[in-house]
Amino acid sequence: MTGIEVTGKTMLVTGGSQGIGGAIADRFAQLGARVVIADVNEAGAEKAAQLNEAGHEAYFIRCDVSSSEDIRALAAEVGEKLGAVSVLVNNAGIFPRADLLQTEEAFWERIMDINLKGTYLMCQAFVPGMIEQGGGSIVNIGSTHARMGSEDAMAYAVSKGGIVTLTRNLAKALGKHGIRVNVVQPGWVASEGETARIIASGVNPDKLFADAGSRLLLGRMQTGQDVADSVLFLASSLSQQVTGQVLTVDGGLSLR
Template sequence: MREKASFNFAGKTVLVTGAAKGIGAAIAEQFGSYGANVVVADVDEQGEAAAAGWRQLGRSARFIRCDVSRGSEVAKTVAYAEQEFGGLDILVNNAGIFPRARLAETDEAFWDRVMDINLKGAYLMCQAAVPGMISRGGGSIVNIGSLHATSGAPDTLAYAISKGGIVTLTRNLASALARQRVRVNCIHPGWVASDGEMARLAAAGEGGDSLEKAISRMPMGRMQTGDDIASAAVFMTSDFADQITGQQLTVDGGISSR
């Protein structure tokens, strides 16, 4: 009989991309609260302030600037995590952008930027992190997907396709790496009340009463938070989920069940 499973991540090292703020910051913060060594990777220098704040709480956190669309920076980031903490156990591919454009408005540069960050970035991170995980006897990867992955809205064409690719990446690697005990799963967030989303809604004139009415129609009566997604990531990489791989976990308060 195996040892009792737990949410104790002491001695484990977690690399979270796009973790300077938003969902990524919530994921990094929650892993740190469970004792993990956390590496915050982001193009936004605000990541250093986030990591410094967690260190003041007695947690083990480091920041490294990383553009996930550049292979050289990705390799440097993974090497940094391994050197700082002796190895990398968990990778959360959260970095992404969510620009909107319909087919006619999606030029080649727009398409390439979305794919480079949302899909290529996850592939590069997996490619860099997996060899070390295998050498350590296993690991866990969580890719952050989207409810748009199966079809998307008319103005989320490139974004939806990039997230559909994340699903395929997840399932392909889960099958390829199972024998090496590297688990790969995907989390689809619902409508998350991040600072960026709230700013977008306000700019579009969709705040105030109209937003409250939209929220009131949601199955469980509220938008999701970064902490909701973080809790799912912690579970999917914990001992409790050690037989779960190649799966998609939707955290949307029931939106997609209607």
């Protein structure tokens, strides 16, 4: 068995219809994993269909990760169809912008419900199956905002900081069950969502990404594939002694 062997394993990625989550789903499917895409976005059905047409095994189950009812239904369906999940990737998240004075209570709660509470609820739902099968890997998707902060992303940054704390607590609690829990912390990723947002602002995204990437230590912007490869490392036996850690994938941005 090679260090990146995931063939036949069931992995679940939230927010897997596009962007970082879509790249993660692609990477694991290409290596022979059975991929479950859990997303509130119905585009996940098309993503799963594309993977299946390419000869992979993929499933789409609609799920709002802020809803404990949806997550219980998701866990029941996955358990019935595929059994225990070996790799859980908590990627679903939102990134609306607002500074302190613009952040209303409902705005704050929505971000926390999806980004932080959703991660906790997913772990709570799928950890029992991992314990029963003797282990597994949980990879939570964080953000460099957790360390660096931003004037117009306060609530988002706090939610991602909470994910780091949650991860370390779970790693300590679940290690005895053979379950590893880690965080991948991307910088600014050139994803479909960011491209659409930039186009809407009237700016050329290719030029913006090229200019921004040229100022990074490694000379280019991160892509969803870069994040997916890092998730694969943490999910695989190549990192079998790694738990409770934060792997930053930002091209050196946080060193500036």
